[in-house]
Amino acid sequence: MRRPSSAALRAAPNPAAVGWRWRQRLAAGGAPPAPQTPGDDRVQRLEAVLFLAREPLTLGRLATLASLADAGEVKALVRRLQQAYDTAGSALEIQQVAGGYQLLTRAKLAPWLNRLTDREADPVLTPxxxxxxxxxxxxxxxVRAEVEAIRGVQCGELLRQLIDKDLLRIVGRSRELGRPLLYGTTRRFLQRFGLRDLSDLPAADRLRRQSPTSN
Known part of the structure; x- marks a missing residue:
């Protein structure tokens, strides 16, 4: 089996590095541009919720918070709002991240936004x-033994650190002898690397395997 490469994760988009919530920009003393969004209270409520949200929100959660009918209505209004941003040439865009939607700045603005000193930096990961x-x-x-077999070194401490950083979690126990712990990624992992879900991993269709049965 081909060995997964950390270069694939480096190649993944990272909204934490290139797209910031406008709340952080306001804290630095600036203000977001005002695109000409449709004059619809529903759109305004949706935009306000996205603007204030700290994490990506699912369609259902957005419907509840913005007092909208259902996920279908939210999806249609998200498209309208994004079209308004695109038409106005706004610095903002709505991205699908970690199974939800989040209002972020566009990736091309990263060189300028990185100059701000008060941004929330993600913990640096060693190679x-x-x-x-x-x-x-x-x-x-x-299981840990499989990770160690692929890497050729002990990985217990690294796995613990990744759990502490909320990038990995324990998802169950294997049916193998001794029932060792099974590790999987978290929602925070998807956010960190700008992925909608695991199918967005680079070359995921070639590198991922069928999951073993676990309890």
Whole structure:
């Protein structure tokens, strides 16, 4: 089996690095541009919820918070709002991240936004940690012994650190002898690398395997 490469994760988009919530920009003393959004209270409520949200929100959650009919209505209004941003040439865009929607700045603005000193920086991952995370991401659910067999070194401490950073979690126990713990990625992992879901992993269709049965 081909060894998962940490380079694949480095190639994934990272909204934490290139797209920031406008709340952070306001804290630095600026203000977002005002695109000409449709004069519809529903659109305005949706935009306000997206603007204030700290995390990606699912369609159902957006419908509840913005007092909208259902997920279908939210999806249609998200498209209208995004079209308004595109037409106005706004710095903002709505991205699908980690199974939800989030209002972010456009990736091309990263060189300027990175100059701000008050942004929320993600913890830096060392090359060994990134490689361990890549193995777990592509082969999940995976036991520690399998990660160590692929990397050729002990990985217990790295797995613990990745759990502490909320990038990995324990998802169950294997049916193998001794019932070792199974590791998988978190929603925070998807956010960190700008992925809608695991199918967005680079070359996921070639590198991921069928998940083993677990309890």
């Amino acid at each position: 060994p940690a990134l490689e361990t995370l890549a193995v777990a991401a592509y082969l999940q659910p995976v």
